[in-house]
Amino acid sequence: MPELRRTPLHAWHVARKARMVPFGGWDMPVQYTSILEEHKAVRTAAGLFDISHMGRLTVEGTDATRFVDRMFTNDPAGMKSGQVRYGFVLNAAGCTLDDILVTKWSPEAFEIVVNAGNRGKIVAWIDQHKTDCDVVITDRTFDLGMLAVQGPQAIALAEGLIAGVAVGGLKYYHASPAECLGAEAVVSRTGYTGEDGFEIIAPNAAIVSLADVLLQRGVVPCGLGCRDTLRLEAAMPLYGHELTEATNPIHAGLGWAVKPEKGNFLGREAILAALADPTPRPVRVGLTLTGKRAAREGANVLVNGTVIGTVTSGSYTPWLDRSIAMAYIQPHHTAIGTELTVDVRGTAIPATVTALPFYKRAK
Amino acid sequence: MGLSNLRYAKSHEWVSVTDGVATVGISRFAVDQLTDVTYLELPKVGKTVAIGDEVGVIESVKSTSSFYSPVAGEVIAVNDAAVQDTGLLNEDPYEKGWLMKVKLAAGAGIDHLLDQSQYDAQIASEA
Structure with a gap:
């Protein structure tokens, strides 16, 4: 087995006695004290998740919109600057290679977050399909970290730590460039828990400092164990479970994130066939x-x-x-x-x- | 309870014998691997058990595991308090979180089980 990758917070987790497990090729905390207690902290106060294992890609160039349109089931042309949308990368059979979040900065600049275990597959997909598109795709997974702060007190407890944008003023599924403890960052009103909160991408050192300050303020460190029970209560699909390379998003009940009417994307014909099939x-x-x-x-x-x-x-x-x-x-x-x-x-x-x-x- | 007096099965049950009665639970290592225990199914009092018999189920948030009897004999008590409050296993696996008491069968012993240093070596290789 190849060696597990470590996020910038790996030593931070170990110092806090997290139980570490392999997940998507990374050595990740499953819990610090108790999945049950961590779950309740997110529902009642605020929890902190290291999600640096997720893949972070930027797509830039004159053909960025055309390229994202080809790759993504949702409609990038219809997105406003700063908007975030959920959708899928499909294979030719209309089945799911990954479920992803796409942020649009401009018609020539997008940011994509993919599942840790699918990053290699998606990078290979991009290499295979970018063909004639004038785009530069950069994998930022290793030089940037990512935190999710989730719970009814998440926004209040981060007060003053993020400059350049009022996090509480961001609409759900919107993102903004920001400054995190002096470093360039991106903050979005997104999450995978069913609670209010935000996710932030910043350089590795800033991510560690931010985690330290949030901990001092009482945000509870949370592992992947409660991330799973929280998303299950919120009925959010988890790739490898509700979504696989044998699952069509229409049958998964996620057709709202598939827009065949927008025009061509990979897997569209199979999606149209699935929508028309009475079986x-x-x-x-x-x-x-x-x-x-x-x-x-x-x-x-x-x-x-x-x-x-x-x-x-x-x-x-x-x-x-x-x-x-x-x-x-x-x-x-x-x-x-x-x-x-x-x-x-x-x-x-x-x-x-x-x-x-x-x-x-x-x- | 002095941990040095305990014996262990490879499947992570601990055993402590007093006057021919074995008290059985699962080790701290096993509990930590399971994460929070959420459901416990224990054998009926009076059941005759052999070494390695599946006698119960331990469910946690992350997994479902079988509970195996590390000894042979008759179940004379089970920990109903732990069935009601499964958190006892996580809080105190060696005292309040015990699982069952077995009156050892005639001639049955615990020599087949690991001692503390053998068990420590096993969990070091699993951790």
């Missing part, structure tokens, strides 16, 4: 299980003893204090309230189809 396909649903036992990825979902689907993510979740899961199931069983069972290691556990997301913060 019933498994669709993504939420399940609430009876009791606290978790349905793990791969567990079968049944009706009257017949398998009708498979769990993609499942866990006991601390905030809702129950066992929830996302699953792909046959479409005629997806009505909210439908009673099913999930095979948890040989035990049939009753489950109910539940509206997604499981958790939505009060506005």
